[in-house]
Amino acid sequence: MTLPHSPNGHAARTVCLFTGTLAAFAGAERATATLANALAARGHRVHVLSLWGHTPVFPLAPAVAHHAMFAERVAFKHHYIAIVRQVRRYVREHAIDVMIDVDPMLALYTVPATLGLPLRRIAWEHSTYASDLGRRARRWARALAARRYDAVVVLTDADRDAWRTHHPHAHARFVTLPNPLGLPIPDVPPEPRSEQGILAVGRLVPEKGFDRLIDAWARIACDAPGWQVRIVGDGPLRDALLTQADQAGVANSVQVLPAVADVAQHYARAAIYCLPSRRESFGLVLLEAKAYAVPVVAYAADAGPRALLHDEVDSLVVDDGDIDGLAGALRRLIGNASLRRRLGLAGYAHAKDFGADAIAARWEALWAERASTLERAR
Template sequence: MIVIHSLSGGGAERVAVDLAAYWVERGFRVSLVTQADAQSDVYEVDARVKRIVMGTAGESGGAFAGALANLQRVWRLRRLIRREKPSLVLGMMTTSSVLAVMAAQGLPCRVIATEHTHPPAQTMAPMWQRLRRWAYPKAARVVALTSGTAAWIEQHVPGSRLTVIPNAVRWPMPVEEPVVEPPARYGRRRLLAVGRLHESKGFDLLIEAFAQLAGYFPNWDLVILGEGDCREPLQAQIEVAGLEQRISMPGRVGNVGQWYVESDLYVLSSRVEGLSNTLLESMASGLAPVAFDCETGPREIVRHGIDGVLVNPPEDVEALAAHLSDMMSNEEKRRSCARRAVDVLDRFSTARVMALWEEVFRAR
């Protein structure tokens, strides 16, 4: 049983769907439980996976109401565990992991908790932080995406039995709706970024860096794929810079693989990351990446100077602009890094990653 808040978009949500499909294909009985209803789904669930909606999503409002709402979530999830009788319950992200541990207390199933975001970068109520310190040592295993996150949990949540399992690179990349064709380039170069339009992704820093370079590289354009709450301020920033003809934000696309193939360089400007799916996908597609060396994530994927560039210090616009300039001006360097970037297909293959999950499943 996989438990997650919703399937409304995001890396953890996509991983939940991929894990469910992989395990059901191999003969496991798999259920996928969400608090939100299916109308908010972005990702399609394999028809063989039993989809269960608890209907407990929404704002709780106030400490007392929040406590009651969480008790209801625990009670409903416990009823589901008793009814479905899974041998293993996988909580996806912090709150779902905590709820799963609470709901499964005393029942004959093992609970695996997972962290998909580096905890210091999360905004989390003190109550959930306390509950995490209580719950994780009771889980059969706590899975972190990166060694940096595992080190943080080891220090701040003592007693957790930790394992590091990265995301597998999704390959070949599926084509989903909406399909948005990349515009013809007519000899122009394309710098590509992909992610939720959120402050954590640092697209404001990227736009500022590109604005510094635009005059020196008149045949390069920047495309930012994704959707989110920061669309309006980012669009305003583009207009203030006078770059409406050079920077575009087409929104979320279901054929992102085609955009990777039809671009010349990938950039990850995140202030914080777990393990970036888009970074893996772009490299698997043969794009050289330039990425901020934020506290966790990119350094566990990019081999600096071999298959891409790690920018230090993180969040430094001038440093980002300098490294982008170097890669944009040097086609041979881009090609050299791109040739090695595709090694992620082996380094983060489904076979390797699922073998790590098998070890966790079988461990006692």
């Protein structure tokens, strides 16, 4: 049978992105919605199957079908058999050609659910390989994906090498594909900002290091009258961060604002972006900031930021944990508008490589290439 082709020349496929949820403001969820929309725009039939959460917080294109198995998060281990059965039923009813697990942990459901079914399986890893979160089940799931899947997609070459090292006899190919940029890139670089704002975006959890940003800001705030720090996100540390700012004497210049789907409004106002993370597998926020020509100050935490940032070209990169260094880099940008503009324009040019359609085309080529390999093997 000859498959219909997308407007871009590749055979149109029925693709299912299987995820925990789209009902949370987080990087993997944003990337999932962005990729789903971009694949649909390229002519594919796209489904998103979630474990829980009927209402996505990131918009899905009308052509993308979304189905959640549960309204709220449940103890999934108590529903394991039911989930496997639901996944199998969904895959068969919709004739899924390509199954993309947004977390390799989902292999624990997908492998038994798709036994004997003619589809390609791809795991999409959003964490660094070292981040197994102390869970034996995650290690099992990664090993299962390496043995049984057609491909495992990771975000950096360093993680691709780690997968190869830990799974030398894998069936899966290990492929580096960056996350797609979820925001539309302005046609021209935005003009320099009149507002004096330092922006940070992410979950309010220890890994994101917003406490370190407040510590650094407290050391220079008196030298930067009129400047504000805006931390945008939801999470358990909101009150702790506000208390820290108050105790450091900078409560009047630090805002902690709720996460929003339209985060572009914050990038459009920011003069500087700061990434103070302790761990960061990729750092999609860095690309979002660059898309709006916002210069970046960041800790060189993990492989993702190191791969995305170019010190003194589009950012100022500081040794991880050096609070004085972070404060000094912020002070340097605050006092030098021409440096802010130079770094911002370089970042804007770099962000164009990560547009959603360009990344979706690379996913398309991944399963098309794998299909050709399998056909030659037959």
